[in-house]
Amino acid sequence: MRTHEPRSSSSCAACKLLKRRCTPNCIFAPYFRSDEPKKFAKVHKVFGASNVSKILIEVPEEQREDTVNSLAYEAEARLRDPVYGCIGAIALLQRRMIELQHDLALARARLARYAATSTSPAIITNDRLSMAPFGEFPAACGGFIDSFYQTSSDVLNQEANMYDFSQIPYI
Numbered sequence: 001m002r003t004h005e006p007r008s009s010s011s012c013a014a015c016k017l018l019k020r021r022c023t024p025n026c027i028f029a030p031y032f033r034s035d036e037p038k039k040f041a042k043v044h045k046v047f048g049a050s051n052v053s054k055i056l057i058e059v060p061e062e063q064r065e066d067t068v069n070s071l072a073y074e075a076e077a078r079l080r081d082p083v084y085g086c087i088g089a090i091a092l093l094q095r096r097m098i099e100l101q102h103d104l105a106l107a108r109a110r111l112a113r114y115a116a117t118s119t120s121p122a123i124i125t126n127d128r129l130s131m132a133p134f135g136e137f138p139a140a141c142g143g144f145i146d147s148f149y150q151t152s153s154d155v156l157n158q159e160a161n162m163y164d165f166s167q168i169p170y171i
Contacts, residue, residue, distance in 0.1 A: 013040040018049055027056050031068040039072050046075040 013036050014028035015021065022029060028049075032040040043052055052071060059067045078085040 010034045013037045014044070014049060017041055017044060027053050031056070031065060042075040042079060043068075043071050046078045047071060 011022035011034060012026055012029035013032040013034055015026060016034065016037060017040055028040065032043075047055075055067060055071070056064055074086055077089060081088045084091070
């Protein structure tokens with residue numbers, strides 16, 4: 001946490017943007033340094049200086065820096081995506097996680113099936129010893145992969161619907 005150190009004569013980023021004199025007890029000064037003008041500009045654009053000062057006054061002093069960082073992150077997200085903000089980023093990451101879980105389940109099923117076929121006796125065709133090559137793996141799996149895929153797809157689709165953020169978010 002930043003301490004309230006005596007500042008030089010320069011104004012904090014908030015007071016510079018608001019074009020006012022920065023007082024020694026300025027609520028913004030410890031959190032919006034003069035070398036970070038864009039940070040306060042984004043927070044001000046989304047939340048407004050008055051609201052930010054009210055929030056900072058209500059929050060205990062030891063939590064203010066985290067509060068300012070959260071406001072700055074949310075402001076940045078809101079400027080990128082005015083409708084969903086952080087929720088849009090979270091929804092995107094959750095969708096990607098579900099896709100990766102699905103891919104992982106398929107890979108594990110394929111690996112298990114491949115391990116089962118590689119431990120079984122070799123197939124002799126036309127007096128040649130051969131194993132089902134990995135490239136032909138889906139064709140060699142028969143119905144196992146199809147039934148696993150159907151089951152895992154149903155489960156994953158149910159989970160995906162639980163995290164469906166294509167609709168307007170509810171709060």
